[in-house]
Every structure is written in structure tokens, then in C-alpha cells.
Amino acid sequence: MANNLQTTPLHDRVIVKPAPADEKTKGGIIIPDTAKEKPQRGIILAAGPGKKDEPLTVKSGDTVLYGKYAGTELQINGEALLIMRESDILAII
Template sequence: MAKKLNVTPLHDRVIIKPAAAEEKTAGGIIIPDTAKEKPQRGEIVAVGAGKKDEPLTVKVGDIVLYGKYAGTELPVEGIDYLIMRESDIVAILGK
């Protein structure tokens, strides 16, 4: 589990720690850094309070899928996070 952040998202926004990019293909071929794709899944590390009359459906610790270009990069203490609206999340994955 990630340590507590000193950043609190507002309203319907969440902060996500993206999963690491794949190092190898299923066949065992090593992928160079220049060819690695941005991950589209990550763990929620902070959530906002939600909008009036619209509570958030995700919670801290959920593993989620999000759009390829969703969110804004947010570097905090040397770690890159993404901050995005809950509506940019397309699925919650089972644990």
C-alpha cells in the first residue's frame, strides 16, 4: 500500500499511482524504454469527497483501468502520480 500523500484531490477527482510499464512481452522479448507504452491501469491512492448528490464509487486501494490519455501527471516526492476525474476511470478490476 502506498504511503499517505500530502495532496488531497477535490470534488470528484482521484489520484492514481500508475502500474509499472511492461518489461517483457508474453513471448519473453525485452521491450526497450523507447517502445514502452504508458500503463492504463493503476491503484487509487487518494479520493476527493465527491460532488453534491454524486458520491464517488471508487475508494483508496482499488485497482482501476483508465483512458490512455486521461489525467494530469502529478510528481510528488519523486513519484509520478496521475490526477483525474472519476469519470475518466472506465473499470474497477477485481483484487
Template sequence: MGKVKIKPLADRVLVEPTAAETKTSSGIIIPDTAKEKPQRGTIVAVGTGTKDEPMTVKEGDVVLYGKYSGTELKLEGTDYLIMRESDILAIV
């Protein structure tokens, strides 16, 4: 996890999603069209928070987030999500 050249503002975080499962526990290979969107990822960068709400997550935390949370972006060939801290459901 290298240093990214993007700094989220206010209460936003930059998350690198965990790769989607490619095989089921019984060994069946899942095609790309049937893969679930990952709902887990690692925080790569965090904003400074707002004056009323300081940030509770930090870089390196593994988090769970909603299926349709955040905005997808590609930076230097890697896919990321940028979302508000309130879109994060839990720290794992």
C-alpha cells in the same frame, strides 16, 4: 503505498500507475521508447465527491482508465495521475 500529502478535490482521484511492461510474454525486452503508457493503476487518494455524485471508488482500488486520461504529476519522486472519477473506465 505510503500516505501522500495531497488531497484531491471534488470528484478527482489520485492514481499511482502500474509500471509498464518491460518484457513480452515470449521474453523480448521492450525498450523505453516502445513501452505503452500504462492504463491501470491503484487509487492512492480520493476527493469527497460532489453533492449530486458521491464517489464510488475508494483508496486501494485497482482501476482501468483511458490512455490519455488525467494529468501527470511527480510527488516525492513518484509519478501519479490526477483525474476525474468519470475518466475511470472500470474497477478491477
């Protein structure tokens, strides 16, 4: 995965690009912006080196599930991203 991100997270932190929120239900009903849920899935764009005794288990390009309120929102190159600790990640999918 090509990555032109100039930012490198420190220690056990990762930068995640959240998946887009669903626009429609399976039945075809359009979901308004005010009713959309925050996505809980995303792709890791960058990962730090890990802690001294604990290397990271995730890497760039992994698709992950994370907690609903995990991470801190930030803007990099006009793109909405999240930065979070590896411990906030629930699973690699």
C-alpha cells in the same frame, strides 16, 4: 493500504499511481523504453469527497483501468502520479 500522501484531491478527482509498464513480452522479448505503451491500470492513492449530489464509487486502494490519455501527470514526493476525474476511470478491477 497505508497512505502517507499529504495531498487531498477536490470534488470528483482521484490520485492514481500507474502500474509499471511491461519490460518483456510473453515470449521473452525485452521491450525498449521508446516502444513501451503507457500503462492504463493503476491503484487509487487518494480520492476526493465527490460532488454534492454524486458520491464517488471508487476509494483508496482500488485497482482501476483508465483511458490511455486520461489524467494530468504530477510529481509528489519524487513519485510520478496521475490526477484525474472519476469519469476518466473505465472500470474497477
